[in-house]
């Protein structure tokens with residue numbers, strides 16, 4: 437956690453922690469080779485996370501039902517054996533790539549689609565920087 441992630445003095449902002457959980461959970465969809473968006477993200481903040489601390493994040497898929505992917509993530513202070521600071525349960529919903537083409541701002545979609553580097557093109561859709 438860096439100073440830019442601060443909310444209350446010296447502590448990480450809850451929205452930043454939720455973003456970190458969402459990104460970790462979203463990475464699972466790459467492993468499933470499925471394009472999916474967050475439909476629901478339920479977050480528990482169990483301990484304050486100090487600026488300067490390391491948050492160890494892990495996530496797993498718990499179930500897949502049709503287009504619905506259920507997953508859970510845990511963030512521990514300091515490392516994999518540290519105390520649980522945050523956790524989240526999520527539902528991702530599988531979408532076609534058209535979801536982004538139809539709903540995204542045309543300028544960014546055009547730049548991404550015109551990139552001849554296929555890996556960079558796919559990554560352009562991956563995260564909100």
Ligand SMILES: CCCCCCCCCC(=O)SCCNC(=O)CCNC(=O)[C@H](O)C(C)(C)COP(=O)(O)OP(=O)(O)OC[C@H]1O[C@@H](n2cnc3c(N)ncnc32)[C@H](O)[C@@H]1OP(=O)(O)O
Pocket residue numbers: 462471472473474475476502503504527529531533536558561562563564
């Ligand atoms: C190559 C590209 C790679 C791209 C990777 C991109 C990763 C980006 C990650 C993100 O930034 S996600 C950003 C935040 N999320 C969104 O913007 C999603 C906005 N929501 C939507 O677009 C739609 O609501 C959504 C696609 C999630 C669902 O709409 P649909 O019309 O496609 O499906 P539908 O509403 O029929 O829901 C499908 C199933 O999911 C269930 N569902 C959807 N949203 C739910 C919800 N919030 N809570 C509980 N259940 C939900 C819904 O009940 C239904 O269940 P059943 O199949 O059992 O009937």
